[in-house]
Amino acid sequence: MTIPLTSRAREIQARVRAFVDAELIPWEVHAEMHEGLVPEHVWTRMKEKAREAGLDNMDMPAAMGGRGYTMLEQAVAQEQTGRVTNALGWCANNPLRWMLEACSPEQIDRWIKPLMTGQRHECYAITEAGAGSDVDAIQATARREGEHYILNGEKWHVTSANLADYMFFQAKIEGGPNDGSHALFFVDHGTPGVEIVRTPAYTHNYRAHHPIYRFADVRVPASHRIGAEGDGMGFTYAWFRHERLMIAARCCGSAERLIEEATAFARSRIVFGQPLAEQQAVQFMLADSVTELFAARLMTYETARAIDAGADVKTAHAQCSMAKLYASEMAGRVADRAVQIFGGRGYMRENVAERFFRELRVDRIWEGASEIQRIIIANGLLKRGAESLVG
Known part of the structure; x- marks a missing residue:
């Protein structure tokens, strides 16, 4: 089943995926072996190509020189950057729309506009x-x-x-x-x-x-x-909602890459005279992984769609927590299975499963640990009922 997306979202998806595959993934192992770094001229090229792929200023309105992407389009783009390890996908500046609402014109000129152009970070x-x-x-x-x-x-x-x-x-x-x-x-x-x-x-x-x-x-x-004294938490919550949803999207991209790599390996690896993919135990791991990815992607896309449609901010707050909770834990399970399918190879740093097994762990911690997401979700359920959260 293909999840319905607009033609523009599909175009963004294809463009970013092509960029990630051509410019970022080939440098993963080098970055892993060099403390996350690639040669400076390569990093400069990555940033230039990221702009060409439309990965910069995604949340900023077109009137400000931004891309003016919807939340769903941002999720689609971020999902593709999640397919690469070593944070190589962090090669584009992405200030958030709340900054325009919170900052004075002078602050926008001094800090936000230079952030959009890459002059400041x-x-x-x-x-x-x-x-x-x-x-x-x-x-x-x-x-x-x-x-x-x-x-x-x-x-x-x-x-x-x-x-x-x-x-x-x-x-x-x-x-x-x-x-x-x-x-x-x-x-x-x-x-x-x-x-x-x-x-x-x-x-x-x-x-x-x-x-x-x-x-x-x-x-x-x-x-x-x-803003004013007392506004700080409101701005932080706006940042949390956006970043939690984008974490969910990137986790979906990571899981998809892991499933692709583990499936390809299982097809080519011969064990007891037949492909590893013929072993039912391996089939079950792949089946569970792709099923959970489907569910996480649906949750992430639907939450983004609802925000674009003007969802109540408190409902959106809980749903972003739901998406982050499920997608981050899903990706962790997929990474664990992928390591198991690769066997000893899956424990080598040059292997994509080993890198994601380490890297995805933090997605259950930063921008609010899984336990905090559960508290937020439960509070939303108790205050507004199940229908407000799941329809």
């Missing part, structure tokens, strides 16, 4: 040692002093900070009428008081690192605050 400083999925538990503070704020705190897992030149810093307001509420701030790298603590080694090999940063009496103008 951002990262998110939200997570802390004691506050991961529970964002409200952050201890970072922002204290108003005249026309400035004084920022303090320590942020963990600041993804892509080594490639960025500014951060979105989330803190709780300290003092004043909005004491304890959340706010977001632009903080440029190099601002006095911003100090890198260390860069931990992670399971995957990505060009983008996840350092720990300390903010000690960092002084920023009030004009660096995004």
Whole structure:
């Protein structure tokens, strides 16, 4: 069965898939063996080809110079980038539409437009040692002093900070009428008081690192605050909804690639005089994998369609959690089966199944762990009923 898509979505799908297959997948093993890096001229070409494939500024309106993709079209494109390991698919700038709603015209000119053109790069400083999925538990503070704020705190897992030149810093307001509420701030790298603590080694090999940063009496103008005091969590939730759905899409792409590779290997590998694919135990693993992929893709696409149709934001929040929960756990199961089908080869870093087995594990953690997604879904069910979530 072919899932119905518009002709434009099909064209985006085919264009991005061709780019991933031709420009990114051939460099996976090299990146794996070189700490996530490819030669600089290759990385430059990847970024140029990504723009040609339409992977940049997907969520930005055409009036701003963006692609103006629907949420479904973005999911279709992100699904294809999920087919490559070592985060090579992270080669295009993709600021989100909420930034236009949240930022002042001056902020858009200073930080967002250069992000769209690739002149600037951002990262998110939200997570802390004691506050991961529970964002409200952050201890970072922002204290108003005249026309400035004084920022303090320590942020963990600041993804892509080594490639960025500014951060979105989330803190709780300290003092004043909005004491304890959340706010977001632009903080440029190099601002006095911003100090890198260390860069931990992670399971995957990505060009983008996840350092720990300390903010000690960092002084920023009030004009660096995004929106009003108290708006910070709303903006973060908007980012979470989008990224959770895109994680689901990328997990579908990863699962599809794994199924393709494992199936091809099972057909060619001869065991006890016949192809491995003739073994019923292997057939069952492949059948379970493709069935779960079908379900995850349907859930992801339908959630995106509903958002495009103007779904209630609270319903969409729960459905994005449902898609991320199911797709990320599905992809993990598919990767585990693929390693098993490849056998000893599946334990080699040069094998796609081994890389995805490591890399997909974090999708059940970042942007809200699976357990947090279940809490969000259950809250939505209890408040609005099953019909609001599944129709």
